[in-house]
Amino acid sequence: MTNAKPIQLRGQPIAAGKLPLVCLPLVAGTEDALLAEAKQVLAKKPDVIEWRADFFEQVGKVDAVLACARHLRQMTGVTPMLFTCRSASQGGQPIELSSPQVAALCEAVCAARSIELIDFEMDNALEDVQRVVASARGTEVTVVLSHHDFDATPRFDELARRFRMAQDLGADVAKLAVMPSSLDDVLALLNATFHASRLLAIPVVGMAMGQVGSVSRLIGWMFGSAMTFAVGSRSSAPGQIAVDDLNAAIASLRRACGG
């Protein structure tokens, strides 16, 4: 039914190769609130937990980030954690760190081995991308190189180029999120995701955001997208679906399509 390649961790597919993986974000601003949020989110049994560190009030203090990551790690147990410090230009919270500082933070988080996956935007300076990729390689962290377009959905060729670019930069996972203005754009995103899932050697994650795009979060796996992001506690991007509704919809699609 699906062409999606499973996302791996140290050579092993996460959640025994389940497709799609369901990732739930943590978006609280303080460590206490994050630990409370993690408890709530873990009850939803996500395959991956994403810590959106750009929401963390102390994101500018490396020690505070590392301590929080360690404490989250103690709570998440076997559930892999994805560390993401999204830039404001790609939908993140405004923070004071420069791109090289975010890269340095990512390096430090990899080195501390409190996380299993790391997201870094492929638009960053090449040397920053290379630093993060090298750091992740050396610490067996899975690297997601991502791009988010909150304004529009690029044409097929540009979407394909972006997926390819992530692989060429050394990603373990290529992730694209776009904003559709109509269902045509949603079909274009699915089309590009499907093509990339066949052409590339690495797993891909593709989604169309917003209300118009929300169907892509449910059916993207059929078109090769290895992971989908849903709401456990609070949403981290427009169009995310409550995880219970998402799980129910995917299960019934799977039953209906025999996939």
Added chain:
Amino acid sequence: MTNAKPIQLRGQPIAAGKLPLVCLPLVAGTEDALLAEAKQVLAKKPDVIEWRADFFEQVGKVDAVLACARHLRQMTGVTPMLFTCRSASQGGQPIELSSPQVAALCEAVCAARSIELIDFEMDNALEDVQRVVASARGTEVTVVLSHHDFDATPRFDELARRFRMAQDLGADVAKLAVMPSSLDDVLALLNATFHASRLLAIPVVGMAMGQVGSVSRLIGWMFGSAMTFAVGSRSSAPGQIAVDDLNAAIASLRRACGG
């Protein structure tokens, strides 16, 4: 959420405009078996019942067809019935009637007013299409002009031309079913359906058949397709989904997407 136009009956949307309408086929070979099948299928509460008359052993006897339609009508009550005598070249059973004879049968069935909708293939001779359309107009039967490609999925332009052709020929509903060889074809069918649903004045129905296409039967309504065909008792085309699974999947998609 959807651009689908509702299918109407004498100026009123069927099932109060529910989208998508769920149509369940009857494919038994004898009147007794059809009545038993109708009872079983009606328990599934379809929005429309389709009598696939090409499966009827006595399809060559107009009187037998009219009597059976009348008896089915008594049983189906308020559920509208779609009469279809599919040709073998478009996925139907091999029967001995010529295309003009099928057109004459359709005329007789319209005249008897035991059905609410009639399907006729737009590939038939123009004079046969015109006869059936005129007969349906005169008896307030809703005309579905259809085309089925069991070998392949035509390109977007050809799909768009087909939808348009149905409208130009006087259809109340334009229906296309294609056989995808991959998910690219499924996306092409959804794309063409979505475009036709915006461009045409009449409702459209689009589906990709087979296992690969089955997802289109679940999500087509989001892309403008007004009706989906499922299995109540026995399947009438490849890739049809059991109606309980289909209803559950559509309900959970609707809940998840807020549609």
